[in-house]
Amino acid sequence: MTGGRSWAQRALATVLDWIARGVPSEGRGRWLEEWRSETWHAFDSGNAGTWAAVAFAWGALRDAHDVRRRARRARGPGFVDTTRQDLRLAMRSLRARPGYAALVVAILALGIGANTAVFSLAREALVAALPYPDAEQLVRIWERRPEQGRERNPASLPDYVDWREQSSSFEAMTTYRVRTRNFTTDDAPRRLLGAEVTRGFFRVFGVEPALGRSFTPEEWSELGEPALILSHRLWREGYGADAGIVGGSVSVDLARHTVVGVMPPEFDYPYEAEFWFPRTDDPSTASRGSHGFNVLGRLEAGVGIRLAREDLDAIARRLEAEYPDTNRGHYTAVYELRDEILGDTGPVLLLLLGAVGVILLIVCVNVANMALVRSAGRTGALAIRATMGASRGRLVRQQLTESLLLAGLAGVASIVIAGWTHAVLRGLSASYVPWASPMTYDVRVLLVALFLASLTGVLFGLAPALAASRIDVAGRLRDGSRTTGLGRAARRWQGGLVVTQVALALVLLAGAGLLTRNLASLLSTDIGFETENRLLADLSLPPARYAEPEAVWQFQHALEERVATIPGVTDVALAWILPMSGRQVGRNIWLEGRTPPANSDEWNTRLRAVSNGYFDAVGMRLLEGRTFEPADGPEAPIVAVVNETLRRRYWPDQSPVGTRLAFASDGPWLTIVGVVNDVRHDGPQQPPDPELYLTLSQQPITDVSLVVHTGDGVDVTPEALRAAVAEIDPDQPLADVRTFDEAVTAWLGERREVAILLGAFALVALVLAALGIYGVVSYAVAQRTSEFGLRMALGGRARDVLRGAMAGGTRLVVLGLTLGGMAFLPASRWVRPMLDDVDAMDPLALGAAAATLALVALLAVLVPAARATRVDPADSLRAM
Amino acid sequence: MGTTRITYQGACVLQALSRGLSYGFDIMELTGLPSGSVYPILRRFEEHRLVESEWEDADEAHADRRPRRRHYRLTAAGRAELGAAAERLALHRNLFLDGERAGEATS
Numbered sequence: 013m014t015g016g017r018s019w020a021q022r023a024l025a026t027v028l029d030w031i032a033r034g035v036p037s038e039g040r041g042r043w044l045e046e047w048r049s050e051t052w053h054a055f056d057s058g059n060a061g062t063w064a065a066v067a068f069a070w071g072a073l074r075d076a077h078d079v080r081r082r083a084r085r086a087r088g089p090g091f092v093d094t095t096r097q098d099l100r101l102a103m104r105s106l107r108a109r110p111g112y113a114a115l116v117v118a119i120l121a122l123g124i125g126a127n128t129a130v131f132s133l134a135r136e137a138l139v140a141a142l143p144y145p146d147a148e149q150l151v152r153i154w155e156r157r158p159e160q161g162r163e164r165n166p167a168s169l170p171d172y173v174d175w176r177e178q179s180s181s182f183e184a185m186t187t188y189r190v191r192t193r194n195f196t197t198d199d200a201p202r203r204l205l206g207a208e209v210t211r212g213f214f215r216v217f218g219v220e221p222a223l224g225r226s227f228t229p230e231e232w233s234e235l236g237e238p239a240l241i242l243s244h245r246l247w248r249e250g251y252g253a254d255a256g257i258v259g260g261s262v263s264v265d266l267a268r269h270t271v272v273g274v275m276p277p278e279f280d281y282p283y284e285a286e287f288w289f290p291r292t293d294d295p296s297t298a299s300r301g302s303h304g305f306n307v308l309g310r311l312e313a314g315v316g317i318r319l320a321r322e323d324l325d326a327i328a329r330r331l332e333a334e335y336p337d338t339n340r341g342h343y344t345a346v347y348e349l350r351d352e353i354l355g356d357t358g359p360v361l362l363l364l365l366g367a368v369g370v371i372l373l374i375v376c377v378n379v380a381n382m383a384l385v386r387s388a389g390r391t392g393a394l395a396i397r398a399t400m401g402a403s404r405g406r407l408v409r410q411q412l413t414e415s416l417l418l419a420g421l422a423g424v425a426s427i428v429i430a431g432w433t434h435a436v437l438r439g440l441s442a443s444y445v446p447w448a449s450p451m452t453y454d455v456r457v458l459l460v461a462l463f464l465a466s467l468t469g470v471l472f473g474l475a476p477a478l479a480a481s482r483i484d485v486a487g488r489l490r491d492g493s494r495t496t497g498l499g500r501a502a503r504r505w506q507g508g509l510v511v512t513q514v515a516l517a518l519v520l521l522a523g524a525g526l527l528t529r530n531l532a533s534l535l536s537t538d539i540g541f542e543t544e545n546r547l548l549a550d551l552s553l554p555p556a557r558y559a560e561p562e563a564v565w566q567f568q569h570a571l572e573e574r575v576a577t578i579p580g581v582t583d584v585a586l587a588w589i590l591p592m593s594g595r596q597v598g599r600n601i602w603l604e605g606r607t608p609p610a611n612s613d614e615w616n617t618r619l620r621a622v623s624n625g626y627f628d629a630v631g632m633r634l635l636e637g638r639t640f641e642p643a644d645g646p647e648a649p650i651v652a653v654v655n656e657t658l659r660r661r662y663w664p665d666q667s668p669v670g671t672r673l674a675f676a677s678d679g680p681w682l683t684i685v686g687v688v689n690d691v692r693h694d695g696p697q698q699p700p701d702p703e704l705y706l707t708l709s710q711q712p713i714t715d716v717s718l719v720v721h722t723g724d725g726v727d728v729t730p731e732a733l734r735a736a737v738a739e740i741d742p743d744q745p746l747a748d749v750r751t752f753d754e755a756v757t758a759w760l761g762e763r764r765e766v767a768i769l770l771g772a773f774a775l776v777a778l779v780l781a782a783l784g785i786y787g788v789v790s791y792a793v794a795q796r797t798s799e800f801g802l803r804m805a806l807g808g809r810a811r812d813v814l815r816g817a818m819a820g821g822t823r824l825v826v827l828g829l830t831l832g833g834m835a836f837l838p839a840s841r842w843v844r845p846m847l848d849d850v851d852a853m854d855p856l857a858l859g860a861a862a863a864t865l866a867l868v869a870l871l872a873v874l875v876p877a878a879r880a881t882r883v884d885p886a887d888s889l890r891a892m
Numbered sequence: 893m894g895t896t897r898i899t900y901q902g903a904c905v906l907q908a909l910s911r912g913l914s915y916g917f918d919i920m921e922l923t924g925l926p927s928g929s930v931y932p933i934l935r936r937f938e939e940h941r942l943v944e945s946e947w948e949d950a951d952e953a954h955a956d957r958r959p960r961r962r963h964y965r966l967t968a969a970g971r972a973e974l975g976a977a978a979e980r981l982a983l984h985r986n987l988f989l990d991g992e993r994a995g996e997a998t999s
Contacts, residue, residue, distance in 0.1 A: 042962075045959065045960070045962075046916070046931075046961075046962050047931075048959055049958075049959035049960060049961045049962070050915065050916050050917045050927070050961070051917075052958060052959050053915070053917055053958070053961065054917050056958070067926060067927065068927055070926070070927075070928055071926050071927025071928030071929075071930075071931070072927065072928070073928070074928030074929075074932070075927070075928055075931040075932055078931075078932040078935070079932075079935070082935075
């Protein structure tokens with residue numbers, strides 16, 4: 013080997029540089045210099061090759077390690093060494109008690125997991141913006157009628173056009189109406205939900221089609237070929253994501269429509285819209301009295317909601333003066349779109365956040381308690397460590413390390429639990445955060461979990477560490493006994509923890525009790541119709557094939573007959589607008605021979621149209637007159653049935669049967685033939701509306717629901733119903749087959765979900781509190797074994813011994829219940845928005861909560877206390 | 893200086909230094925010890941003042957276009973320690989040469 017440096021030598025030089033980083037800085041320069049020089053000379057002498065380089069590298073590594081070790085020894089143990097040592101110690105001591113470790117990790121993971129899930133849901137709901145550009149400028153605009161107490165009324169098209177043209181607060185404004193249409197897709201006919209939108213719709217959102225284009229001015233005016241835009245989902249699932257479909261045509265309600273665009277996947281307003289049709293906003297196409305247009309706007313930059321509302325109200329005043337018949341008392345309301353979509357989710361989430369927060373507190377308290385009891389069993393070991401020279405800070409640090417290790421393990425486990433909880437939350441309530449994506453393990457969620465875990469670790473590590481640091485070393489060692497107990501300070505800590513736990517559990521139980529009672533009262537409300545064994549389905553007949561009333565009636569009669577032949581079906585009916593469907597159509601009525609009120613809105617009533625068998629099929633009761641009959645055909649006089657509320661309003665003292673009413677001052681006139689009972693159309697919490705029933709036989713309505721009443725235990729499948737429809741018209745889809753029970757449950761949705769969730773949290777709290785009490789009392793009993801044994805030996809009665817053993821625990825429970833009751837007073841306001849007709853201080857619910865907790869708590873005192881009476885006096889005396 | 897425990901390897905290093913070798917690499921070559929052993933030993937000895945070291949003049953090394961070297965030499969204490977170690981090693985040597993005598997001597 014000659015003067016030129018070999019690659020081995022060069023590589024060795026690099027490796028040496030790298031190894032030198034591990035050498036303490038004060039000697040690093042000289043260390044490196046010596047190694048460089050020695051290896052240089054070795055290679056220079058010519059008898060060093062690749063293997064020598066490897067040997068040198070290995071040698072340098074060992075030398076560096078040696079230097080490092082000696083420097084460390086000279087300096088004393090550093091932070092990392094101590095931590096490593098503490099960790100080793102903690103792991104060893106946890107391995108010695110795997111049950112304890114597993115229980116602590118499980119309890120902590122439960123608390124942290126639930127918190128992480130609820131926090132991430134809340135973050136999505138309360139913090140995350142709508143997925144549109146500058147979404148804070150998006151508003152929903154309503155018509156407001158303060159005199160009637162109606163805050164959110166849809167607008168009429170002419171009013172909307174006046175708002176848009178006369179206001180100066182908006183960059184853009186638009187309207188939409190939710191529509192269902194039958195699509196003939198690749199595989200089958202589908203009835204889908206979408207919207208009919210007017211000019212400006214996509215501009216308001218600031219979102220353009222991902223494929224193709226938006227509507228042209230001609231299309232917005234409904235001139236030329238009918239056009240539509242598809243949702244990304246429909247394009248993918250119905251048309252195989254075929255880009256060629258843009259510009260082509262699809263069949264909607266049996267008519268050809270040109271697909272001009274496909275929206276991006278994240279756009280599905282309103283609800284989960286699958287399509288958007290253009291509708292002309294020519295005000296002459298709708299009357300000023302016909303309300304049904306949902307108005308959206310995008311505020312000009314810098315314009316606030318209040319300014320926009322004042323602007324619109326000024327226009328509304330002008331319209332009132334100009335059109336007193338239709339616009340008297342009509343104002344406007346402007347709300348942020350985000351809040352409108354969220355609805356009353358905010359309070360729900362706050363309640364859940366509060367509840368999981370309390371759970372986490374209970375978890376911490378419980379774990380702290382367990383750690384405290386555990387540290388009592390170790391005071392001997394700690395005392396020895398203290399005598400061997402361990403400082404107080406060092407002992408505290410060892411305890412904290414153990415706590416943090418447990419918290420870290422729990423943090424990892426809690427990610428799994430958070431995933432489950434989140435899935436359950438989402439499953440329960442897809443409606444809470446309509447735009448939320450399924451939970452992704454993003455870094456923030458992880459950080460939240462870890463932060464909570466370490467906070468918990470510090471919290472529950474503190475109590476036992478403080479207790480341990482106050483150990484009276486000399487006293488402990490002098491005692492020399494194996495059983496060492498908690499000092500008085502630690503016992504006070506422990507008592508405080510149990511009291512806290514009981515108090516917190518009572519707060520949750522009281523909340524859950526109130527919600528449960530509220531739910532029970534809703535469920536026991538007479539909703540006015542039967543839902544058991546009733547199947548529902550929706551269908552809308554396309555106008556292209558069913559333009560003639562005769563065709564509609566023919567189809568509907570055939571369907572009723574066909575479905576009635578399915579085995580197990582007892583009643584079949586059709587209805588336009590079912591209870592708890594969320595739909596409402598109102599009209600003003602004129603009563604024959606009466607003066608109309610000054611404000612025509614006062615004569616507003618809700619419309620329904622049903623087939624003849626409807627009242628029987630849903631178990632409604634006829635109170636007066638008759639229901640619809642086959643004789644009430646298209647040619648017969650038009651008949652109507654009213655409900656009790658309508659009857660009470662206009663005919664309080666007489667029968668309405670035989671009187672006439674109309675939807676316009678000049679008729680045509682309808683004759684009332686009967687009165688039926690009220691139903692809770694908008695759910696049990698809403699009072700019944702005045703309702704007017706028409707017969708479908710006289711009203712050719714194409715958009716109806718099928719109601720099928722089956723016998724007990726009979727299973728009529730959706731397929732059987734679809735087959736019946738297909739026999740009459742194979743192109744006709746039947747949508748959303750469901751049971752009436754499901755529909756009602758869905759309507760109670762939020763109330764039920766919140767009650768279930770809070771109930772689950774309360775149950776967890778109850779179990780944890782019971783565990784905590786049990787642990788404390790059994791510990792206390794174990795400490796006093798010899799005392800009890802002595803008392804038994806001296807002839808003490810079992811009852812007295814039991815009373816003595818229970819006294820301490822009972823006092824803690826009573827104190828906890830008292831504090832919990834006091835804490836619930838301010839906490840109750842979180843529950844109040846969720847209550848319908850139960851008072852937040854409902855004595856039954858609160859009493860039941862307190863009684864349940866007291867019972868469980870006393871049981872948790874009694875079981876370990878009873879052990880005191882079974883102490884064998886001889887044993888305990890020997891142990892002394 | 894009885895506080896320093898001299899291992900067999902340590903004794904080899906001291907012996908090499910007493911023969912006049914002064915660089916780590918030369919000691920490695922003579923004793924057959926790996927670099928990972930020689931340098932830690934030298935450092936420990938220096939700490940205990942059994943050896944002392946000196947850096948070569950930088951200018952001189954620079955003129956020869958090579959890195960400057962560090963050379964080690966025994967101190968008086970190191971020499972004394974080597975003597976003690978040599979005696980001990982001589983006993984060990986007897987162990988192998990004449991097992992029975994060594995056995996008596998150690999018992």
